[in-house]
Amino acid sequence: MDENEAIRRLVKRDASGLTWLVKTYQTRALRTAFLITHDRGLAEDAVQATFIRMWEKSQTFDPSRPFAPWFMQTLVRTAIRLAERDARQGWSHQGRCAQLDDRDFTDMVADPTPGPDVRIEQAELEERVWQALQQLSIRQRAAVVMRYYLEMSEREMAQEMKVRPGTIKSSLNAAREKLRSFLASFRAEEER
Amino acid sequence: MITPSQIHAALDHIAEREMASSPDLLPAVQAQLGTLSRNRSSSRSRVIRVMVLVTLLLLALTAIAYGYSQGWLDRGLQHILDRGLHTDLNIEQHQPISTPAATENPGIEHRNRSATPEAPGFTAVTPTPRVVAAQTIKDVTVTLNWAYADANRLAVRFTITGVTLPEGIRGSYQTGLREVTVTDHHGARLLGSEATQFQPGREPGSWVVTKSFGQSSRPFQEKALDLAMTIGLGGFTTPAIPKGHVLTPGPIPGSLMAQIAPIGDFTFRFTIPVYPAVRLEPNQPVRTGPITMTLHSLSVAPSLTAAVLCYNLPDNGDWTPEAVLAGGSNEPVPDSGSGLYGASKQEMASQTSRCWSLDFLIPYPASDDPDVLRQFFHNPSHLTLRVDSLHTSLRYDLAAMKKGQAELKRQGIAIEWSCPGRCGTEGGYNIQVSKMPAGITVQEAQDRFTKFLQRRVEGPWTFEVDLP
Numbered sequence: 001m002d003e004n005e006a007i008r009r010l011v012k013r014d015a016s017g018l019t020w021l022v023k024t025y026q027t028r029a030l031r032t033a034f035l036i037t038h039d040r041g042l043a044e045d046a047v048q049a050t051f052i053r054m055w056e057k058s059q060t061f062d063p064s065r066p067f068a069p070w071f072m073q074t075l076v077r078t079a080i081r082l083a084e085r086d087a088r089q090g091w092s093h094q095g096r097c098a099q100l101d102d103r104d105f106t107d108m109v110a111d112p113t114p115g116p117d118v119r120i121e122q123a124e125l126e127e128r129v130w131q132a133l134q135q136l137s138i139r140q141r142a143a144v145v146m147r148y149y150l151e152m153s154e155r156e157m158a159q160e161m162k163v164r165p166g167t168i169k170s171s172l173n174a175a176r177e178k179l180r181s182f183l184a185s186f187r188a189e190e191e192r
Numbered sequence: 193m194i195t196p197s198q199i200h201a202a203l204d205h206i207a208e209r210e211m212a213s214s215p216d217l218l219p220a221v222q223a224q225l226g227t228l229s230r231n232r233s234s235s236r237s238r239v240i241r242v243m244v245l246v247t248l249l250l251l252a253l254t255a256i257a258y259g260y261s262q263g264w265l266d267r268g269l270q271h272i273l274d275r276g277l278h279t280d281l282n283i284e285q286h287q288p289i290s291t292p293a294a295t296e297n298p299g300i301e302h303r304n305r306s307a308t309p310e311a312p313g314f315t316a317v318t319p320t321p322r323v324v325a326a327q328t329i330k331d332v333t334v335t336l337n338w339a340y341a342d343a344n345r346l347a348v349r350f351t352i353t354g355v356t357l358p359e360g361i362r363g364s365y366q367t368g369l370r371e372v373t374v375t376d377h378h379g380a381r382l383l384g385s386e387a388t389q390f391q392p393g394r395e396p397g398s399w400v401v402t403k404s405f406g407q408s409s410r411p412f413q414e415k416a417l418d419l420a421m422t423i424g425l426g427g428f429t430t431p432a433i434p435k436g437h438v439l440t441p442g443p444i445p446g447s448l449m450a451q452i453a454p455i456g457d458f459t460f461r462f463t464i465p466v467y468p469a470v471r472l473e474p475n476q477p478v479r480t481g482p483i484t485m486t487l488h489s490l491s492v493a494p495s496l497t498a499a500v501l502c503y504n505l506p507d508n509g510d511w512t513p514e515a516v517l518a519g520g521s522n523e524p525v526p527d528s529g530s531g532l533y534g535a536s537k538q539e540m541a542s543q544t545s546r547c548w549s550l551d552f553l554i555p556y557p558a559s560d561d562p563d564v565l566r567q568f569f570h571n572p573s574h575l576t577l578r579v580d581s582l583h584t585s586l587r588y589d590l591a592a593m594k595k596g597q598a599e600l601k602r603q604g605i606a607i608e609w610s611c612p613g614r615c616g617t618e619g620g621y622n623i624q625v626s627k628m629p630a631g632i633t634v635q636e637a638q639d640r641f642t643k644f645l646q647r648r649v650e651g652p653w654t655f656e657v658d659l660p
Contacts, residue, residue, distance in 0.1 A: 031207030
């Protein structure tokens with residue numbers, strides 16, 4: 001069975017279609033949800049809920065359209081919702097408001113003064129990104145994950161999240177601003 | 193300057209690292225379902241949610257998927273029917289019901305009129321069916337026809353008459369069927385994957401439905417099953433697209449969605465014999481390359497053979513086996529479904545090893561040999577299970593796609609792709625074969641291409657098993 005066949009079966013509410021999709025997408029989905037929620041349990045809940053939602057809504061899905069964006073869009077929204085609900089119960093933190101900044105996230109996690117022969121090791125970069133992500137609010141984190149992990153454009157993000165493009169831009173900028181502040185202190189600490 | 197692709201890679205590695213021992217979701221779904229089922233409330237939304245969860249569990253728990261919903265009976269069931277291994281549930285009493293509330297027929301002792309044929313290699317059990325009835329709710333009648341069970345499978349046929357639905361409904365919804373649930377004498381729901389096979393009945397507006405359930409969370413080890421089956425009709429929303437209507441891309445508009453009012457739940461009780469499986473535990477290890485694979489067990493029942501395979505993992509990817517089963521002179525049968533086996537146990541789904549349950553329908557529906565099943569019944573001498581490869585799920589990486597395209601071009605196959613919407617590593621592409629040499633089908637060409645989008649470890653790992 002391939003993806004097209006799986007989706008055709010899903011739309012007909014044939015269980016084997018969903019089985020194939022669960023098997024195929026769950027790893028990627030868990031990782032995406034984890035990057036947003038930073039919580040394994042919440043990530044699992046989000047992915048389960050998304051598969052359930054997918055089954056509920058399968059009859060309204062047009063098999064001629066790509067499946068992955070539909071699935072990932074639902075997953076991101078679900079992960080945000082669960083993480084925010086969790087945060088309201090006192091388990092998370094909320095970032096401060098954004099200041100517009102044209103600088104890109106990639107600038108924020110890079111060493112500010114790398115010479116042409118300086119290469120940042122992948123492990124170090126991962127650590128920086130990981131620490132930086134933890135400084136972001138849930139929605140900012142989701143914006144970063146959509147932009148850099150799921151490789152969506154800002155326009156696509158706005159369409160799929162059903163918000164105005166400006167809102168997405170603000171979220172990304174807020175994320176960048178916060179990361180810039182964080183990395184500045186990170187560097188200062190390193191220098192001491 | 194760090195590039196977006198480096199950030200992507202960093203995020204990918206972080207997620208992989210942090211979720212390195214990412215669980216299979218099945219046990220968690222199972223736990224969630226159990227809680228919800230016990231706390232089932234009367235609210236409609238709650239009921240729907242539970243139904244959905246149950247449905248998901250049915251898929252996920254054993255992940256045995258043999259969805260032959262489009263055709264009529266698969267050959268395994270057809271042959272079982274031809275040989276009379278099923279239990280007739282003839283109508284003895286007709287019970288009209290005036291309200292749509294769930295009702296239950298109390299059951300009537302009934303002796304089956306058909307003798308159970310002996311199936312060499314299996315010990316048949318004398319059937320002692322109870323209850324045979326038809327029920328009517330809101331002018332819709334459901335009649336039980338027959339049931340069959342072996343250690344790996346349960347199948348029930350019933351007829352629905354009197355359902356009137358809007359034109360253009362597709363799939364099993366056109367029968368009015370929403371859901372079928374089966375519980376055992378302890379009240380525990382049988383959880384296994386489902387297949388629905390249906391065709392129009394003799395009378396206008398009637399449908400003959402055969403519902404098949406895969407092996408449940410536990411195999412059927414009893415000599416007989418005392419079951420309660422509830423057939424839920426109506427109470428769902430589905431597209432109703434009139435003939436000739438051309439859908440435009442995008443979600444189906446609300447004007448084409450039909451809200452089907454609830455008709456009712458029809459509950460029947462009956463008892464049927466279980467044909468046991470020949471169960472073998474060869475624990476046979478075979479090493480090819482870096483992978484050692486072990487055939488843990490084989491369960492050969494009249495309608496379905498289940499194998500449990502365990503192997504060490506190349507890494508923590510979602511490595512899945514591709515396997516075929518051959519017996520006697522039959523063509524090898526690809527597995528009809530598979531799923532993680534015993535994933536709730538650490539030793540079964542750890543980071544370094546994994547076990548899969550594979551199902552093989554007997555006889556293979558695509559086989560032209562009318563006596564495939566008979567051979568398994570009368571000559572159960574030897575089975576060969578061959579695992580051709582392990583592979584990960586598809587990843588639509590552009591570099592890999594271009595590499596595949598170039599390689600296939602050398603084989604005379606032209607592959608094109610387009611992106612109708614947003615495409616990424618998860619898919620979304622339309623892959624087209626625009627040219628291929630004679631003797632190669634489009635499907636074969638596509639299969640060759642998709643192999644470039646997976647990580648693969650080629651086998652084979654071959655297991656030879658003698659049946660008693």
